[in-house]
Amino acid sequence: DGGITQSPKYLFRKEGQNVTLSCEQNLNHDAMYWYRQDPGQGLRLIYYSQIVNDFQKGDIAEGYSVSREKKESFPLTVTSAQKNPTAFYLCASSTGTVNTGELFFGEGSRLTVL
Amino acid sequence: AQSVTQLDSQVPVFEEAPVELRCNYSSSVSVYLFWYVQYPNQGLQLLLKYLSGSTLVKGINGFEAEFNKSQTSFHLRKPSVHISDTAEYFCAVSARGYQLIWGAGTKLIIKP
Numbered sequence: 001d002g003g004i005t006q007s008p009k010y011l012f013r014k015e016g017q018n019v020t021l022s023c024e025q026n027l028n029h030d031a032m033y034w035y036r037q038d039p040g041q042g043l044r045l046i047y048y049s050q051i052v053n054d055f056q057k058g059d060i061a062e063g064y065s066v067s068r069e070k071k072e073s074f075p076l077t078v079t080s081a082q083k084n085p086t087a088f089y090l091c092a093s094s095t096g097t098v099n100t101g102e103l104f105f106g107e108g109s110r111l112t113v114l
Numbered sequence: 115a116q117s118v119t120q121l122d123s124q125v126p127v128f129e130e131a132p133v134e135l136r137c138n139y140s141s142s143v144s145v146y147l148f149w150y151v152q153y154p155n156q157g158l159q160l161l162l163k164y165l166s167g168s169t170l171v172k173g174i175n176g177f178e179a180e181f182n183k184s185q186t187s188f189h190l191r192k193p194s195v196h197i198s199d200t201a202e203y204f205c206a207v208s209a210r211g212y213q214l215i216w217g218a219g220t221k222l223i224i225k226p
Contacts, residue, residue: 004157040123042204042216043158058213090157103150103214105157 002027006091006106013078013085013113021076021109023091031096032074033103036060037088046089049074078111086113116141118207120217127195128225135190135220137205147188148206149179152219158204164188175199200224 004025013019025032034046045058049068063082068074078085088110092103121136139145146165150158162173169181179190188205205217 006157040218042218043214044216045213048213092157102148102160102163103158105159107157108155110155 004091004093004104004106006089006109008109009107011109011111013111015113016080018077018079019111021078021089021091021111023074023076023106025072025074025091025093025104027093027095027104028071029093029095029104030071031094032068033092033094034058034064034066034074034076035090035092037090037108043090046076085111087111116145116207116209116215118205118215118217120205120220122220123218124221124223126223126225129197130194132193133191133195133199133222135203135205135222137188137190137217139186139188139205139207139215141186141207141209143209146208147179147181148208148214149173149177149188149190150204150206151175152202152204154201161190161203195222195224197224197226 007022031050033048035043037043044060046064047066049055052071055066055068065077088108090108091106094103117140119138127133148163149161151161152158161177162171164171164181172178177192181188202219202221204219207215
Protein backbone atom coordinates (compact mmCIF):
# COMPACT_ATOMS: atom_id res chain seq x y z
CA ASP A 1 0.00 0.00 0.00
CA GLY A 2 1.23 3.48 -0.85
CA GLY A 3 1.40 6.00 1.89
CA ILE A 4 3.40 8.00 4.38
CA THR A 5 5.10 6.38 7.34
CA GLN A 6 6.08 8.40 10.36
CA SER A 7 8.17 7.07 13.22
CA PRO A 8 8.25 6.89 16.12
CA LYS A 9 4.58 7.29 16.96
CA TYR A 10 5.41 8.41 20.51
CA LEU A 11 8.65 9.97 21.69
CA PHE A 12 9.83 11.30 25.02
CA ARG A 13 12.72 13.68 25.28
CA LYS A 14 14.61 15.31 28.08
CA GLU A 15 15.18 19.03 27.90
CA GLY A 16 18.35 19.91 26.01
CA GLN A 17 18.24 16.87 23.73
CA ASN A 18 17.84 16.91 19.97
CA VAL A 19 15.41 14.39 18.48
CA THR A 20 14.78 13.34 14.89
CA LEU A 21 11.37 12.35 13.55
CA SER A 22 11.31 10.14 10.49
CA CYS A 23 9.01 10.56 7.49
CA GLU A 24 9.07 8.24 4.50
CA GLN A 25 6.70 8.19 1.52
CA ASN A 26 6.29 5.72 -1.33
CA LEU A 27 3.77 7.79 -3.29
CA ASN A 28 6.44 9.23 -5.60
CA HIS A 29 5.38 12.72 -4.55
CA ASP A 30 7.69 15.64 -5.21
CA ALA A 31 6.59 17.86 -2.32
CA MET A 32 6.81 17.08 1.39
CA TYR A 33 5.83 19.07 4.46
CA TRP A 34 6.13 19.12 8.23
CA TYR A 35 3.33 20.54 10.34
CA ARG A 36 3.00 21.07 14.06
CA GLN A 37 -0.41 20.63 15.68
CA ASP A 38 -1.33 22.03 19.08
CA PRO A 39 -4.81 21.82 20.63
CA GLY A 40 -7.13 24.55 19.36
CA GLN A 41 -4.57 26.00 16.95
CA GLY A 42 -4.96 24.00 13.79
CA LEU A 43 -1.87 23.14 11.76
CA ARG A 44 1.21 25.32 11.47
CA LEU A 45 3.80 24.79 8.76
CA ILE A 46 7.37 24.16 9.95
CA TYR A 47 9.24 23.36 6.72
CA TYR A 48 8.41 22.20 3.24
CA SER A 49 10.36 20.82 0.31
CA GLN A 50 9.29 20.84 -3.32
CA ILE A 51 12.33 19.02 -4.67
CA VAL A 52 15.28 16.95 -3.50
CA ASN A 53 18.08 18.97 -1.90
CA ASP A 54 15.90 22.03 -1.50
CA PHE A 55 13.59 23.11 1.33
CA GLN A 56 11.93 26.27 2.59
CA LYS A 57 11.04 27.60 6.02
CA GLY A 58 7.43 27.72 7.00
CA ASP A 59 5.79 29.91 9.61
CA ILE A 60 7.45 28.37 12.69
CA ALA A 61 10.85 27.05 11.56
CA GLU A 62 12.86 28.35 14.52
CA GLY A 63 14.29 25.49 16.57
CA TYR A 64 13.76 22.92 13.82
CA SER A 65 15.89 21.58 10.97
CA VAL A 66 15.23 19.28 8.00
CA SER A 67 17.02 17.56 5.13
CA ARG A 68 15.83 16.21 1.78
CA GLU A 69 18.58 13.98 0.43
CA LYS A 70 16.15 11.51 -1.13
CA LYS A 71 12.77 12.04 -2.75
CA GLU A 72 11.05 9.61 -0.40
CA SER A 73 12.51 10.88 2.88
CA PHE A 74 12.10 14.14 4.80
CA PRO A 75 13.31 13.85 8.42
CA LEU A 76 12.66 16.59 10.97
CA THR A 77 15.06 17.36 13.82
CA VAL A 78 13.66 19.13 16.85
CA THR A 79 16.64 20.88 18.39
CA SER A 80 17.25 22.01 21.94
CA ALA A 81 16.66 25.56 20.70
CA GLN A 82 12.93 24.86 20.29
CA LYS A 83 11.42 26.42 23.41
CA ASN A 84 8.19 24.44 23.58
CA PRO A 85 8.58 21.24 21.56
CA THR A 86 5.80 19.17 23.13
CA ALA A 87 3.30 18.73 20.29
CA PHE A 88 1.86 16.42 17.65
CA TYR A 89 3.94 16.48 14.46
CA LEU A 90 2.47 15.62 11.08
CA CYS A 91 4.30 14.87 7.87
CA ALA A 92 2.51 15.25 4.54
CA SER A 93 3.20 15.01 0.84
CA SER A 94 1.62 16.17 -2.41
CA THR A 95 2.11 15.63 -6.11
CA GLY A 96 2.60 19.26 -6.98
CA THR A 97 3.37 22.58 -5.45
CA VAL A 98 2.24 23.65 -2.02
CA ASN A 99 -0.84 25.47 -3.27
CA THR A 100 -2.58 22.43 -4.76
CA GLY A 101 -3.93 21.68 -1.32
CA GLU A 102 -4.33 17.95 -1.82
CA LEU A 103 -2.13 16.68 0.96
CA PHE A 104 -1.59 13.11 2.06
CA PHE A 105 -0.72 12.77 5.73
CA GLY A 106 1.10 10.29 7.90
CA GLU A 107 -0.35 9.21 11.23
CA GLY A 108 1.79 11.62 13.21
CA SER A 109 4.43 11.56 15.92
CA ARG A 110 3.65 12.78 19.41
CA LEU A 111 6.65 14.34 21.14
CA THR A 112 6.64 14.95 24.87
CA VAL A 113 9.43 16.81 26.64
CA LEU A 114 9.92 15.65 30.20
CA ALA B 115 -3.21 37.73 3.13
CA GLN B 116 -5.68 34.90 3.61
CA SER B 117 -7.28 33.74 6.85
CA VAL B 118 -9.73 31.03 7.86
CA THR B 119 -12.22 31.09 10.72
CA GLN B 120 -14.03 28.05 11.99
CA LEU B 121 -16.72 29.54 14.14
CA ASP B 122 -17.31 26.60 16.46
CA SER B 123 -14.62 24.74 18.39
CA GLN B 124 -17.07 21.94 19.21
CA VAL B 125 -20.40 20.87 17.75
CA PRO B 126 -22.46 18.29 19.69
CA VAL B 127 -25.23 16.58 17.74
CA PHE B 128 -27.43 13.54 18.23
CA GLU B 129 -26.84 10.47 16.09
CA GLU B 130 -28.87 10.51 12.84
CA ALA B 131 -29.42 14.27 13.12
CA PRO B 132 -28.12 16.72 10.47
CA VAL B 133 -25.02 18.79 11.10
CA GLU B 134 -23.38 21.90 9.69
CA LEU B 135 -19.79 22.90 10.45
CA ARG B 136 -19.09 26.51 9.59
CA CYS B 137 -16.05 27.93 7.82
CA ASN B 138 -15.47 31.51 6.72
CA TYR B 139 -12.42 32.82 4.92
CA SER B 140 -10.96 36.12 3.85
CA SER B 141 -8.93 36.65 0.72
CA SER B 142 -8.44 39.35 -1.87
CA VAL B 143 -7.95 36.78 -4.63
CA SER B 144 -9.83 33.68 -5.71
CA VAL B 145 -9.04 30.61 -3.66
CA TYR B 146 -9.16 26.86 -3.48
CA LEU B 147 -11.12 25.51 -0.47
CA PHE B 148 -10.80 22.22 1.38
CA TRP B 149 -12.21 20.24 4.25
CA TYR B 150 -10.08 17.62 5.99
CA VAL B 151 -11.05 15.15 8.73
CA GLN B 152 -8.82 13.91 11.54
CA TYR B 153 -9.82 10.86 13.56
CA PRO B 154 -8.32 10.58 17.07
CA ASN B 155 -4.51 10.23 17.10
CA GLN B 156 -4.30 10.00 13.32
CA GLY B 157 -3.28 12.15 10.40
CA LEU B 158 -5.66 14.17 8.27
CA GLN B 159 -7.64 12.90 5.30
CA LEU B 160 -9.17 14.98 2.52
CA LEU B 161 -12.99 15.06 2.70
CA LEU B 162 -13.71 17.33 -0.24
CA LYS B 163 -12.40 20.29 -2.19
CA TYR B 164 -13.62 23.23 -4.22
CA LEU B 165 -11.37 24.33 -7.08
CA SER B 166 -13.87 25.80 -9.57
CA GLY B 167 -17.23 25.09 -11.21
CA SER B 168 -20.27 23.94 -9.26
CA THR B 169 -20.52 25.57 -5.86
CA LEU B 170 -21.97 22.42 -4.28
CA VAL B 171 -19.23 19.91 -3.70
CA LYS B 172 -19.76 16.32 -2.63
CA GLY B 173 -17.15 14.42 -0.69
CA ILE B 174 -16.55 11.12 1.00
CA ASN B 175 -18.66 9.61 3.81
CA GLY B 176 -21.81 11.50 2.72
CA PHE B 177 -20.45 14.99 3.41
CA GLU B 178 -21.01 17.97 1.15
CA ALA B 179 -20.06 21.64 1.22
CA GLU B 180 -21.29 24.76 -0.49
CA PHE B 181 -19.04 27.56 -1.65
CA ASN B 182 -20.64 30.96 -1.19
CA LYS B 183 -18.46 33.66 -2.70
CA SER B 184 -20.57 36.61 -1.55
CA GLN B 185 -20.50 35.42 2.06
CA THR B 186 -16.95 34.03 1.79
CA SER B 187 -18.09 30.80 3.36
CA PHE B 188 -17.57 27.10 2.76
CA HIS B 189 -19.80 25.30 5.28
CA LEU B 190 -19.70 21.53 5.62
CA ARG B 191 -22.94 19.56 5.95
CA LYS B 192 -24.17 16.03 6.43
CA PRO B 193 -27.89 15.13 6.52
CA SER B 194 -27.56 12.32 9.05
CA VAL B 195 -24.49 11.71 11.22
CA HIS B 196 -23.23 8.43 12.57
CA ILE B 197 -21.12 7.68 15.62
CA SER B 198 -18.21 6.96 13.26
CA ASP B 199 -18.23 10.63 12.19
CA THR B 200 -16.76 11.59 15.57
CA ALA B 201 -13.60 13.45 14.61
CA GLU B 202 -12.07 16.88 14.23
CA TYR B 203 -12.76 18.72 10.99
CA PHE B 204 -10.45 21.31 9.48
CA CYS B 205 -11.19 23.89 6.83
CA ALA B 206 -8.28 25.11 4.71
CA VAL B 207 -7.73 27.73 2.04
CA SER B 208 -5.12 27.99 -0.65
CA ALA B 209 -4.72 30.98 -2.94
CA ARG B 210 -2.83 30.36 -6.15
CA GLY B 211 0.87 30.68 -5.42
CA TYR B 212 0.45 30.57 -1.65
CA GLN B 213 0.57 27.92 1.08
CA LEU B 214 -2.40 26.33 2.78
CA ILE B 215 -3.99 28.37 5.54
CA TRP B 216 -5.75 26.24 8.17
CA GLY B 217 -8.65 26.89 10.46
CA ALA B 218 -8.38 25.95 14.14
CA GLY B 219 -10.64 22.92 13.72
CA THR B 220 -14.12 21.88 14.88
CA LYS B 221 -14.65 18.80 16.98
CA LEU B 222 -17.80 16.93 16.02
CA ILE B 223 -19.26 15.14 19.03
CA ILE B 224 -21.96 12.58 18.33
CA LYS B 225 -24.39 11.94 21.17
CA PRO B 226 -26.12 8.52 21.23
